[in-house]
Amino acid sequence: MTAFLSTYVNKVDRKKRVSVPAPFRAALAGSSFGGLIVYPSLRESAIEAFSRDVLEQLNNRRMSRSLEGDDFEQLLLGGGDGLIDAVMAMVHELPFDPEGRVVLPSALAAHAGITDRAAFVGRGNRFQIWAPEAFQAHQDEAIDALRRRAGNGDGP
Amino acid sequence: MTAFLSTYVNKVDRKKRVSVPAPFRAALAGSSFGGLIVYPSLRESAIEAFSRDVLEQLNNRRMSRSLEGDDFEQLLLGGGDGLIDAVMAMVHELPFDPEGRVVLPSALAAHAGITDRAAFVGRGNRFQIWAPEAFQAHQDEAIDALRRRAGNGDGP
DNA sequence: GCTAATCCCATTGACCCCCAAATATACCCA
């Protein structure tokens, strides 16, 4: 199911609030929690975002993976999945205010270089939040790479 | 259900008191006991924490395991699960004060290297308490490992 | 009677809600 499409740029006010684009909110509406789950991208200057349901699936994956082992042993001794533990520690839950805005934690805003405007970038089953200029540069470069890879034809 | 998310850093006052983050308190609220169960992590310089209910489950599980294994002797003679026995012996019950704070036993604080600030680290089912600097180092290393593991795929 | 733990209260600051204006989008009718 392709939920998050296209790119929207919204303003960040002096309280660090920013409106989540209405189409994205609609896509999140089915989720149990009225808000987003976010964490800093590990390889880009951006914030990764998805629904609470996806996080639950991640947690379930850990559970099922430890089936043959022992849930409690893992609970007590640790030594579980490094990825999942690391993600749980660095995610933030951003609830919507009545107007459909979220507050960007300053550490995440800094990571993405976001100050007064934020670009919401659809990635299908998830989306990202960028500083508009950084995203523009990243996108230009990505398109260039695609063109080169496509050879000398005139691109997709 | 994924209850413990994100990382919060709170101050430890001169009476060794520290506020448990409100979202974590909310997650513990259903429990029969108004407080936490903690014990020193066996593999890290951190304190492991979870609700009283989880402890009950541990006990029940140990019980049922002994019974179904026909090892009634084990239950009675105590030759059973070394891990659970060990944990039962070293856990502490930390009750909340009216403001939602707990007092860190000095042995545990020492184990984790906690002095004036404590990082509460969500791990999904449970959480940990670290010295902020130690956690930062640990998390950085974990993220590095993830980046290497991800290699050059285009994951998050 | 002294020490230590727990409770009670006050202060600070962050967060969240409500209201209101401005802007953009969709709709309708001539």
Add this chain to the structure above:
DNA sequence: TGGGTATATTTGGGGGTCAATGGGATTAGC
């Protein structure tokens, strides 16, 4: 097709509420 209106979305700000913190008072334990 065009103008104009109605609706939804985005944006701004004030104020109340709750969480975190610090200090003093009271109780329990030794």
